[in-house]
Amino acid sequence: MTTDQNKNLFGGMEGGGTKFVCAVGRGPDAIVDEIRLQTTTPDKTLSQAIAFFQKYNLSAIGLASFGPLDLDPASPTYGSITATPKPGWVGTNVLAAFQFVFKVPLAFELDVNAAAFGEYSWIPENRKLDSLVYFTIGTGIGAGLIINRKITHGLIHPEAGHMRLPHDRKKDPFPGNCPFHGDCFEGMASGPALARRWRRPAEMLPDHHPAWEQEATYIAYALVNVILVLSPKRIVLGGGVMEHQTLFPSIRSKVRGLLNGYLASPVLAGTMEDYIVPPALGRRSGILGALALAKKIA
Amino acid sequence: MTTDQNKNLFGGMEGGGTKFVCAVGRGPDAIVDEIRLQTTTPDKTLSQAIAFFQKYNLSAIGLASFGPLDLDPASPTYGSITATPKPGWVGTNVLAAFQFVFKVPLAFELDVNAAAFGEYSWIPENRKLDSLVYFTIGTGIGAGLIINRKITHGLIHPEAGHMRLPHDRKKDPFPGNCPFHGDCFEGMASGPALARRWRRPAEMLPDHHPAWEQEATYIAYALVNVILVLSPKRIVLGGGVMEHQTLFPSIRSKVRGLLNGYLASPVLAGTMEDYIVPPALGRRSGILGALALAKKIA
Numbered sequence: 205m206t207t208d209q210n211k212n213l214f215g216g217m218e219g220g221g222t223k224f225v226c227a228v229g230r231g232p233d234a235i236v237d238e239i240r241l242q243t244t245t246p247d248k249t250l251s252q253a254i255a256f257f258q259k260y261n262l263s264a265i266g267l268a269s270f271g272p273l274d275l276d277p278a279s280p281t282y283g284s285i286t287a288t289p290k291p292g293w294v295g296t297n298v299l300a301a302f303q304f305v306f307k308v309p310l311a312f313e314l315d316v317n318a319a320a321f322g323e324y325s326w327i328p329e330n331r332k333l334d335s336l337v338y339f340t341i342g343t344g345i346g347a348g349l350i351i352n353r354k355i356t357h358g359l360i361h362p363e364a365g366h367m368r369l370p371h372d373r374k375k376d377p378f379p380g381n382c383p384f385h386g387d388c389f390e391g392m393a394s395g396p397a398l399a400r401r402w403r404r405p406a407e408m409l410p411d412h413h414p415a416w417e418q419e420a421t422y423i424a425y426a427l428v429n430v431i432l433v434l435s436p437k438r439i440v441l442g443g444g445v446m447e448h449q450t451l452f453p454s455i456r457s458k459v460r461g462l463l464n465g466y467l468a469s470p471v472l473a474g475t476m477e478d479y480i481v482p483p484a485l486g487r488r489s490g491i492l493g494a495l496a497l498a499k500k501i502a
Numbered sequence: 503m504t505t506d507q508n509k510n511l512f513g514g515m516e517g518g519g520t521k522f523v524c525a526v527g528r529g530p531d532a533i534v535d536e537i538r539l540q541t542t543t544p545d546k547t548l549s550q551a552i553a554f555f556q557k558y559n560l561s562a563i564g565l566a567s568f569g570p571l572d573l574d575p576a577s578p579t580y581g582s583i584t585a586t587p588k589p590g591w592v593g594t595n596v597l598a599a600f601q602f603v604f605k606v607p608l609a610f611e612l613d614v615n616a617a618a619f620g621e622y623s624w625i626p627e628n629r630k631l632d633s634l635v636y637f638t639i640g641t642g643i644g645a646g647l648i649i650n651r652k653i654t655h656g657l658i659h660p661e662a663g664h665m666r667l668p669h670d671r672k673k674d675p676f677p678g679n680c681p682f683h684g685d686c687f688e689g690m691a692s693g694p695a696l697a698r699r700w701r702r703p704a705e706m707l708p709d710h711h712p713a714w715e716q717e718a719t720y721i722a723y724a725l726v727n728v729i730l731v732l733s734p735k736r737i738v739l740g741g742g743v744m745e746h747q748t749l750f751p752s753i754r755s756k757v758r759g760l761l762n763g764y765l766a767s768p769v770l771a772g773t774m775e776d777y778i779v780p781p782a783l784g785r786r787s788g789i790l791g792a793l794a795l796a797k798k799i800a
Contacts, residue, residue, distance in 0.1 A: 272766060286766045335656050347731070351649050351656075358633050358649075358733025360767050367727045368760065370666050384764040429665045433645070433731050435656030462666065466682040468570060468584045469658050 214502060215257045215265035216494030218315060219298065221290055221343070224249055225491045226256045231499075232326050232485065232492050236260075246296040254305050264309040266497030268318030268490055269298050271346075275314065275357050283312050311497035315490050316340050317355045319483070320348025322493025323440050325500075327484045333437035337430055338489065339364070341423065342443030345390040349434070365390040369425040376418060393422040395445050411450055420451050424458035427480065431463070431472070442483040449482070456480050512800060513555045513563035514792030516613060517596065519588055519641070522547055523789045524554045529797075530624050530783065530790050534558075544594040552603050562607040564795030566616030566788055567596050569644075573612065573655050581610050609795035613788050614638050615653045617781070618646025620791025621738050623798075625782045631735035635728055636787065637662070639721065640741030643688040647732070663688040667723040674716060691720040693743050709748055718749055722756035725778065729761070729770070740781040747780070754778050 213236065218225045222243055229235035237260070241252050257265060270288065274281045283299025299312040313321070320338035324330045336350040345365030349356040356362070366388045371380075378401045380391030391397060398406040402415050409415045427439060441455070456476040463472060471479050483489045511534065516523045520541055527533035535558070539550050555563060568586065572579045581597025597610040611619070618636035622628045634648040643663030647654040654660070664686045669678075676699045678689030689695060696704040700713050707713045725737060739753070754774040761770060769777050781787045 349732075351654060352652060354650060356649060356732070359729075359735050359769055360733050360765050362731055362733055363765060364731045366730050366764060368668050368723050370668055384762045385760070425666050429727055430731055431657075432664050433660055433662045433728055434647075434654070435658050435660055437657050462683070464682045466664060467658055467661060471657055 212263050212502070213260055214495050214498035215260065215262045216491055216498055217253055217265065217267050218318065218490040218494050219269040220315065221270050224253055226253050227491050227495060228257070228260050228262065229495060231495070245292050250298065250301045254302065258305070262308055264311070264498040264502035265302060265306060266311040266313070266318065266494035267298055267302060268313050268315045268494040271314045272360065273314050275312070275361055309501040311501050313355065313497055314348065314361050316346040317348040317361065318493035318497060319442060319489035320350050320493070321355055322485055322489040322496055323483055324350045325496035326492055330438060335434070335436045336438045336440065337434065337436045338440045338442060340443035341393065341441060341445040342395050345394050364426070364430065367426055367429060369422060389422060389426045393419055398445065406445055416448065416451060417454065419445070420454035420458055423451070423455050424462055427455065427459050428462045439480050440483050441480065442489055446482065452480065452482065510561050511558055512793050512796035513558065513560045514789055514796055515551055515563065515565050516616065516788040516792050517567040518613065519568050522551055524551050525789050525793060526555070526558050526560065527793060529793070543590050548596065548599045552600065556603070560606055562609070562796040562800035563600065563604060564609040564611070564616065564792035565596055565600060566611050566613045566792040569612045570658065571612050573610070573659055607799040609799050611653065611795055612646065612659050614644040615646040615659065616791035616795060617740060617787035618648050618791070619653055620783055620787040620794050621781055622648045623794035624790055628736060633734045634736045634738065635732065635734045636738045636740065638741035639691065639739060639743040640693050643692050662724070662728065665724055665727060667720060687720060687724045691717055696743065704743055714746065714749060715752065717743070718752035718756055721749070721753050722760055725753065725757050726760045737778050738781050739778065740787055744780065750778065750780065
């Protein structure tokens with residue numbers, strides 16, 4: 205590939221706790237190259253990612269990472285991972301590592317914010333809306349918010365996975381497994397919470413298992429709270445747990461029951477099949493979101 | 503007062519379930535005239551308000567009303583109250599009544615959004631922030647959101663008073679009094695909920711009464727969820743119940759306990775005296791917010 209053909213080529217990285225995905229391209233249907241790296245030490249992983257991007261003449265790079273992150277451009281530690289149980293990664297300044305090598309514009313975002321932005325940017329039906337919430341429900345639970353067409357950070361960044369929800373200990377004596385909050389949303393409904401409660405991995409729980417009904421209940425509580433606080437125009441549910449597709453109708457029906465007709469909107473009155481949806485980009489919302497971030501700042 | 507002196511004069515109206523406040527002026531310290539009207543029928547109340555404003559040569563009028571409201575400019579019922587237990591007011595198009603008479607720019611907003619905007623617009627320390635949440639905790643519970651310096655509507659508008667929160671029925675057997683959701687935030691913690699649970703008006707409960715400890719707990723749960731979903735830069739707590747000032751230190755301490763150090767922000771690590779605050783405008787956030795809305799569109 206010659207330099208000429210590389211014109212307006214973007215880089216995107218999705219850094220996760222177990223793997224880093226790096227892609228070069230122009231959009232969902234125009235990926236030029238892509239690699240997956242195992243997440244080892246920050247030095248090794250980031251060097252490999254940087255080496256991959258150096259092969260291309262990029263207009264900009266979007267960097268998405270697991271968090272929590274310092275996303276405040278005014279902060280001396282802007283660009284770094286602030287706290288993580290992942291050994292060696294606390295304080296790693298992902299952005300600075302790239303800034304040292306690349307002289308093109310660099311975007312830096314939380315993984316779930318990038319996923320929200322990916323769903324928002326690349327999907328025409330989503331671009332017609334001015335707000336969207338993307339939840340990932342998997343190893344952890346997090347949410348990315350698009351409000352007034354922009355990613356929202358606030359004081360730090362949203363951590364909606366740690367909301368406190370109703371928990372009827374008579375029906376569900378599981379105390380939750382969040383080391384910070386016990387029975388918060390993530391503590392009750394993440395993949396590891398399911399595995400610990402039912403003593404087998406979530407993907408081994410059959411469709412008729414009561415785990416799914418209970419899981420849908422906690423997710424519905426969380427969604428209802430987000431709808432009441434933010435009133436977003438669409439909610440996208442991604443992540444490993446949500447690959448259990450039967451959760452969707454069950455969650456929609458429970459959300460309707462919990463709202464109980466209080467919010468006068470035709471969107472919420474119907475079956476909500478266009479309101480609570482799986483990611484249009486499947487498992488690629490994050491990496492394609494990183495690419496969209498690059499495109500935006502290029 | 504001559505027409506000349508009336509230059510750049512704004513009108514503001516705060517329509518509530520029991521009274522309507524109408525003000526004419528240029529800001530918090532420059533109110534020219536103000537009246538309070540009893541809320542009776544829509545015809546009578548709105549005619550009185552309109553007659554009051556007609557005495558002045560106004561540049562713009564900001565109209566804030568109790569809700570839920572239709573705030574979608576594209577909707578045929580834009581400007582109206584969509585649902586309320588207040589007899590006669592369902593379907594009242596407040597905005598249209600004013601549009602029929604006034605040819606100046608008119609802003610139309612939910613009361614609690616106006617209050618949020620009032621605190622944001624007139625208070626210099628708030629204007630330095632890009633986000634703020636205003637909660638009213640009184641006869642009802644509602645929240646107004648300023649995100650990226652703008653009032654946020656979303657699909658309808660936030661109704662954060664109806665969030666579902668943890669409710670330990672062993673400790674607190676009160677079933678809640680929300681006709682839609684039973685034990686939602688408003689159902690457990692509004693003024694009427696307090697009165698019903700303790701069989702006397704909230705203002706007659708002494709400082710040492712266990713009601714206040716319990717009240718602070720529910721408010722803290724709600725605030726923690728809003729912090730986790732939105733990460734706002736400041737939370738203002740207004741409304742009748744919050745006039746019980748001892749609630750503030752108790753709420754701050756419980757929020758700190760519930761977050762349990764999870765969010766790495768100096769703002770949340772300290773005493774939060776500058777983070778969870780009473781309204782700087784006291785009981786006048788709403789009416790002054792309506793005036794600020796007028797000033798913005800003039």
